Amino acid sequence: MKFSNVRLLVKDYRKCFNFYTEQLGLEAAWDVGECYASFKVADGIEGLALFTSDYMAPAVGNADKTQPVGYREKSMISFEVDNVDETYQVLSAKGIKFINKPTDMPGWGMRVVHLYDPEENLIELYSPLNQSEL
Secondary structure, eight states, X not given: OOOOOEEEEESOHHHHHHIIIIISOXXXXXXXXXXXXXXXXXXXXXXXXEEEHHHHGGGGTOTTOOOOOSOOOOOEEEEEOSOHHHHHXXXXXXXXXXXXXXXXXXXXXXXXEEEEOTTOOEEEEEEEOOGGGO
């Protein structure tokens, strides 16, 4: 088996596409109409994709079901950044609202901050802590 990507099944494709490109600054490798996009996430490698959920639902027998609401997060996208605090400031200036402020998590070995995309997919931005900070 070979890893391909993490694919988020979204209702508002264009809003999510714009969030990942314009606000988070990811480079799109593909943008197919209003249904599929993939993004370069590390050294030009694709690893994150968006797909319109209404197109996937019939393929898995869920055409009559709605997406769940009011549940705990079931997935998270994690991006390593050079400096969590600087990234937090840059993205805050672009209007991104964060769930928390940058926080050291010594037990995890990283400094983290969290946000949601337009469809409440959880995103973590992190930087590894130096050994002296653990």
